[in-house]
Amino acid sequence: MKTGDTVITKKQHPCGGSRWEVAGMGADVKIRCLTCGRTLLLLPDELKKRIKQILPKEG
Numbered sequence: 427m428k429t430g431d432t433v434i435t436k437k438q439h440p441c442g443g444s445r446w447e448v449a450g451m452g453a454d455v456k457i458r459c460l461t462c463g464r465t466l467l468l469l470p471d472e473l474k475k476r477i478k479q480i481l482p483k484e485g
């Protein structure tokens with residue numbers, strides 16, 4: 427998983443979207459909802475539990 431990748435989560439966000447873009451990596455992983463634009467900071471282990479599929483960045 428790298429910055430720019432799209433991840434699909436097991437559960438939907440309250441806005442109805444389940445696709446997120448990885449916006450930053452570090453001690454925390456910053457992800458942005460592609461439906462409503464909300465951003466979240468999660469620990470890498472916590473994010474790995476929530477991921478259903480990783481779609482690599484195109485190009």
